[in-house]
Amino acid sequence: MSVQEDDEITAVSGFTREERRRDPSRVLALTDGVFAIIITLLVLDIHVPELSAHEKLGTAIADVRPSFISFVIAFIVAAMQWVGHRDLFTLIRYTDRGIIWLNLLTLFAVCLLPFGSALLSHYYEDPLALRMFGLILMGTSLTRTAIWAYATQKPSLIHEPLDRASIRSGLALSAFPVVVYLIAFAIAGVSPQASLAVYASGPVLYFITITLLHWLAPRGSAERQFT
Amino acid sequence: MSVQEDDEITAVSGFTREERRRDPSRVLALTDGVFAIIITLLVLDIHVPELSAHEKLGTAIADVRPSFISFVIAFIVAAMQWVGHRDLFTLIRYTDRGIIWLNLLTLFAVCLLPFGSALLSHYYEDPLALRMFGLILMGTSLTRTAIWAYATQKPSLIHEPLDRASIRSGLALSAFPVVVYLIAFAIAGVSPQASLAVYASGPVLYFITITLLHWLAPRGSAERQFT
Amino acid sequence: MSVQEDDEITAVSGFTREERRRDPSRVLALTDGVFAIIITLLVLDIHVPELSAHEKLGTAIADVRPSFISFVIAFIVAAMQWVGHRDLFTLIRYTDRGIIWLNLLTLFAVCLLPFGSALLSHYYEDPLALRMFGLILMGTSLTRTAIWAYATQKPSLIHEPLDRASIRSGLALSAFPVVVYLIAFAIAGVSPQASLAVYASGPVLYFITITLLHWLAPRGSAERQFT
Amino acid sequence: MSVQEDDEITAVSGFTREERRRDPSRVLALTDGVFAIIITLLVLDIHVPELSAHEKLGTAIADVRPSFISFVIAFIVAAMQWVGHRDLFTLIRYTDRGIIWLNLLTLFAVCLLPFGSALLSHYYEDPLALRMFGLILMGTSLTRTAIWAYATQKPSLIHEPLDRASIRSGLALSAFPVVVYLIAFAIAGVSPQASLAVYASGPVLYFITITLLHWLAPRGSAERQFT
Numbered sequence: 001m002s003v004q005e006d007d008e009i010t011a012v013s014g015f016t017r018e019e020r021r022r023d024p025s026r027v028l029a030l031t032d033g034v035f036a037i038i039i040t041l042l043v044l045d046i047h048v049p050e051l052s053a054h055e056k057l058g059t060a061i062a063d064v065r066p067s068f069i070s071f072v073i074a075f076i077v078a079a080m081q082w083v084g085h086r087d088l089f090t091l092i093r094y095t096d097r098g099i100i101w102l103n104l105l106t107l108f109a110v111c112l113l114p115f116g117s118a119l120l121s122h123y124y125e126d127p128l129a130l131r132m133f134g135l136i137l138m139g140t141s142l143t144r145t146a147i148w149a150y151a152t153q154k155p156s157l158i159h160e161p162l163d164r165a166s167i168r169s170g171l172a173l174s175a176f177p178v179v180v181y182l183i184a185f186a187i188a189g190v191s192p193q194a195s196l197a198v199y200a201s202g203p204v205l206y207f208i209t210i211t212l213l214h215w216l217a218p219r220g221s222a223e224r225q226f227t
Numbered sequence: 228m229s230v231q232e233d234d235e236i237t238a239v240s241g242f243t244r245e246e247r248r249r250d251p252s253r254v255l256a257l258t259d260g261v262f263a264i265i266i267t268l269l270v271l272d273i274h275v276p277e278l279s280a281h282e283k284l285g286t287a288i289a290d291v292r293p294s295f296i297s298f299v300i301a302f303i304v305a306a307m308q309w310v311g312h313r314d315l316f317t318l319i320r321y322t323d324r325g326i327i328w329l330n331l332l333t334l335f336a337v338c339l340l341p342f343g344s345a346l347l348s349h350y351y352e353d354p355l356a357l358r359m360f361g362l363i364l365m366g367t368s369l370t371r372t373a374i375w376a377y378a379t380q381k382p383s384l385i386h387e388p389l390d391r392a393s394i395r396s397g398l399a400l401s402a403f404p405v406v407v408y409l410i411a412f413a414i415a416g417v418s419p420q421a422s423l424a425v426y427a428s429g430p431v432l433y434f435i436t437i438t439l440l441h442w443l444a445p446r447g448s449a450e451r452q453f454t
Numbered sequence: 455m456s457v458q459e460d461d462e463i464t465a466v467s468g469f470t471r472e473e474r475r476r477d478p479s480r481v482l483a484l485t486d487g488v489f490a491i492i493i494t495l496l497v498l499d500i501h502v503p504e505l506s507a508h509e510k511l512g513t514a515i516a517d518v519r520p521s522f523i524s525f526v527i528a529f530i531v532a533a534m535q536w537v538g539h540r541d542l543f544t545l546i547r548y549t550d551r552g553i554i555w556l557n558l559l560t561l562f563a564v565c566l567l568p569f570g571s572a573l574l575s576h577y578y579e580d581p582l583a584l585r586m587f588g589l590i591l592m593g594t595s596l597t598r599t600a601i602w603a604y605a606t607q608k609p610s611l612i613h614e615p616l617d618r619a620s621i622r623s624g625l626a627l628s629a630f631p632v633v634v635y636l637i638a639f640a641i642a643g644v645s646p647q648a649s650l651a652v653y654a655s656g657p658v659l660y661f662i663t664i665t666l667l668h669w670l671a672p673r674g675s676a677e678r679q680f681t
Numbered sequence: 682m683s684v685q686e687d688d689e690i691t692a693v694s695g696f697t698r699e700e701r702r703r704d705p706s707r708v709l710a711l712t713d714g715v716f717a718i719i720i721t722l723l724v725l726d727i728h729v730p731e732l733s734a735h736e737k738l739g740t741a742i743a744d745v746r747p748s749f750i751s752f753v754i755a756f757i758v759a760a761m762q763w764v765g766h767r768d769l770f771t772l773i774r775y776t777d778r779g780i781i782w783l784n785l786l787t788l789f790a791v792c793l794l795p796f797g798s799a800l801l802s803h804y805y806e807d808p809l810a811l812r813m814f815g816l817i818l819m820g821t822s823l824t825r826t827a828i829w830a831y832a833t834q835k836p837s838l839i840h841e842p843l844d845r846a847s848i849r850s851g852l853a854l855s856a857f858p859v860v861v862y863l864i865a866f867a868i869a870g871v872s873p874q875a876s877l878a879v880y881a882s883g884p885v886l887y888f889i890t891i892t893l894l895h896w897l898a899p900r901g902s903a904e905r906q907f908t
Binding site: 255256259260262263264266267270271273275284285288298302306309310313314316317386437441 | 474475490558561565566576582586
Binding site: 028029032033035036037039040043044046048057058061071075079082083086087089090159210214 | 253341346
C-alpha cells in the first residue's frame with residue numbers, strides 16, 4: 001500500500017491503524033461495566049425478610065444488617081477504586097499490551113471486593129476474614145500502582161510527559177493505601193478491633209490526603225488532579 | 228514543558244489535561260451501567276413456579292404477583308430517576324470532585340431501590356416498609372437536588388449560565404418529589420393506605436408537572452427541557 | 455445572554471443546549487446495557503448439577519436441559535430485538551420526551567423476556583405459558599413499532615425525511631411479528647403444539663423477510679437497511 | 682430529496698445514512714457489556730461460608746475453593762477472548778448483517794463460559810465435563826475466526842486492505858486455539874489429567890505466540906498488533 005493510499009484512508013477513518021490499536025476506549029468501557037456490576041452486586045444479597053408467625057417486620061429486618069453493611073463497605077471501596085482508576089486514565093492516552101493486561105489484573109482484584117466485603121461484615125472479629133479483605137484491597141491498589149509505574153515509564157503512552165516529582169508523588173499516593181492495608185493485615189491476629197479500625201480509617205485518610213494535595217501541590221501538577 | 232510543546236500535544240489529543248480530568252463521560256458510563264442493572268435486577272426475582280401435584284399453572288403463577296409488582300415499582304421509579312439524571316447532566320459540562328462524589332451518593336441510593344421496592348410489594352400495609360421505601364426515594368431525589376444546587380453555583384461546571392429564576396425552579400422541581408415522599412413517610416403510621424396512595428401519585432404528579440412546564444415555562448428556559 | 459456569548463459557548467462545547475438535550479447517546483447506552491444483561495441473565499439459571507451417590511454426570515446433566523433451552527430462546531429473541539432496535543435508531547437522530555418514554559416501555563417488555571423464556575421452556579405444552587410468552591413478545595414488538603410510528607411522524611427527530619412507502623413498509627415490517635405472535639397466542643388453547651411451532655417459525659420468517667427486503671426493496675430505501 | 686439537501690443533512694449529522702447503519706459502536710457496547718457481566722458473574726458463586734457449631738472459618742472457607750477456581754478459569758478465558766475480540770475489531774471499520782450475527786454467535790458462546798468453567802472446576806476428572814468445556818471454548822474461537830475470515834474477504838468492511846500473508850497468519854492465529862482445544866477434547870476420555878494439562882497450557886501458549894509475533898512478524902503487519 002502506497003503512502004498516499006494510507007493517508008487517504010487515515011483521513012477518512014480519522015485514526016491510523018496504530019492509534020486504533022492503542023485507543024483505550026474499549027478498556028474503559030469494560031472497566032466501567034465491571035465497576036457498575038461490582039457496585040450493585042451486593043444489593044442482591046439484601047433479601048426482603050420472610051416473617052414467621054407473630055414476628056414483626058421491625059425485628060425481622062434486623063437480620064438484613066450484615067448484608068447491608070457488606071453492601072456499604074463494597075460500595076465505598078469500589079467507588080474509591082473507580083475514582084482512582086478514572087484519575088489514572090486521565091493521564092493515559094494510549095494503551096498497549098502491558099496496560100491492558102495490568103488493567104485486567106486490576107479488574108480481577110476488583111471483582112473479589114464483594115466477596116471480601118461480605119466476609120468482613122459476617123466475621124469482622126476473625127483474623128482470617130480481616131486478612132483476606134486486606135489481601136483483596138492490596139491487590140486492587142498494587143495493580144493500579146503497577147499501571148501508574150508502567151505508564152509513566154513509557155512517555156508514548158501518556159498525554160504529557162510528567163516531571164520526576166509528579167511521578168514519584170503519584171506512585172507514593174497510589175502505594176500509600178497498600179501501606180495502610182498492610183498494617184491492618186499485620187495486626188489482624190493481635191487485635192482484630194484495631195485492624196478493623198485501620199481499615200475504616202482508609203477512606204478517611206484518602207479524603208484528607210486528596211484534600212491536602214488539592215491545596216498544597218504546585219498548580220498544574222498531576223497529583224493536584226486526583227479526585 | 229514549553230507552552231509551544233503543550234499546545235502541540237493538546238492539538239493532537241484534542242483536549243487539554245484539565246478538560247480530560249473534568250470530562251463527565253466515564254461518570255455517565257458508570258451511571259448508565261448502574262441504572263441498566265437496577266432496572267433489570269428485580270426480574271431475577273420473578274421465578275418460574277414449580278407445580279406441586281394436581282396444581283395448575285394458573286394458580287401457581289399467582290404467587291409470582293408480589294415479585295412482578297416489585298419489578299414494576301422498581302422499574303418505574305428507576306426510569307424516572309434515570310430520566311431526571313439525564314436531564315440534569317445535559318446542563319453539566321464538566322465534573323469536579325464534588326459532582327463525582329455527589330453522583331456516587333446518588334448511585335448509592337439508586338442501588339437500594341430494588342430492595343425498597345421488594346419490601347414495599349411484600350409488606351405494603353406495614354408502616355416500616357412504607358417508611359424505608361420513602362427514605363430510599365428521598366435519598367435519590369435529595370442527592371440529585373444536591374448536584375443541581377452544587378453545579379448551578381459553579382458557572383464553570385455548566386454549559387451556559389442559568390438565570391436565577393431557572394436555578395430556583397430547577398431546585399423546586401427536583402426538591403418537589405422529596406416533599407411528596409415526606410408526606411407519604413409522615414402518614415405511614417397513621418394510615419398505610421393513604422401513604423401508599425401518595426407514593427402511587429408520585430409518577431402521576433411527575434408527568435403532570437413536566438407536561439405543564441413544557442407548556443408554561445418561558446421558551447428556552449432550562450426547566451422546559453426536562454423529560 | 456447575548457447571541458454572541460451563546461455562539462461562543464456553542465463553539466467550545468460543540469453542541470447547543472437543544473442538541474445536548476435531544477442527543478440519543480445515553481438512551482442507547484442504557485438500552486445496550488439492559489440488552490447485555492438480558493442476554494446473559496438466563497445463563498445464571500444453568501447450574502452445575504450436584505451428583506447424588508452412584509449418579510453419573512451424564513445423566514445428571516440432562517436436568518440442565520430446560521434451563522439451557524430457556525437461555526437459547528431468550529438469547530435468540532433478545533438478539534433479534536436488539537438488532538431491530540439498532541436498525542430503528544440508525545434512522546433516529548434526536549430523541550424527545552416521547553421517544554425516551556417509549557424506549558423505556560420497550561426496555562420494560564425486553565426485561566420480561568427471560569421470565570417468558572423460562573416459563574415457556576418449563577411448560578411448553580401449557581396454553582397459559584404459551585400466551586404469556588406471546589404477550590411479552592407482542593409487547594417488545596408493539597413498543598418498537600410505536601417508536602417507528604412516532605419518529606416518522608416528526609421529521610425533526612429523524613436523519614432524513616422518509617418517503618411514505620418507506621414509512622409504511624417499515625411499519626409493516628415491525629408490526630409483522632405482532633401478527634405472527636397473535637396467531638400463536640390465539641391457537642395456544644386449541645393446539646399448544648401448533649402454537650409452539652408458530653413461535654419457532656418467528657426467527658425463520660424474520661431472516662427470510664429481511665433477506666427478501668435486501669434483494670427486493672428499492673436501492674437506498676430505509677427498509678433495505680434492516681439487519 | 683435533492684442531492685443538495687442530502688449533503689446538507691450529512692454535513693450536520695457528520696455521517697451518511699450508510700455510515701450510521703454500518704457503524705460498529707453499538708455492537709462493541711453490547712459486546713463489552715456482555716464481557717463485563719461474564720467476567721464478574723462467577724464471583725456471585727463465591728459465597729461467604731456459614732459456620733456450624735465449633736467450626737472454624739479457616740476450615741469452612743476451604744469449601745469456597747471450587748467456586749474460586751471456577752471464577753479464576755472463567756476470568757482468564759473471558760479476558761483472553763475479550764482481548765482477542767478487541768484486536769479483531771481494531772481491523773474492522775464497518776459492520777454489516779454478517780458481522781453482527783457472527784458477533785452475536787460469539788457472544789452466545791462467551792455467555793456459556795461461566796457454566797463451562799463451573800462444570801470444569803467441580804468435575805475436572807470427568808471426561809464429559811472436560812469435553813463440554815472444550816466445546817464452549819471451541820465455539821468462542823471458531824466464531825471469532827469466522828468473523829476474521831468474513832471481514833477479510835470484504836475489503837469494504839476493514840480499515841486497510843490486508844495482504845494475503847497477514848490474512849492467512851491471522852486466520853492461523855485465531856484457529857490455533859481451536860486445535861489445542863480439539864486435542865484436549867479428543868484425549869479427555871483416555872486421560873483426563875492430560876486433557877486438563879492441555880487446557881491449562883492454552884493461556885501459556887497464547888502468551889508465547891503473541892510475544893513471538895511481536896518480535897518476529899514484519900513491522901506494520903496486522904499480526905504484530907495482537908495484544
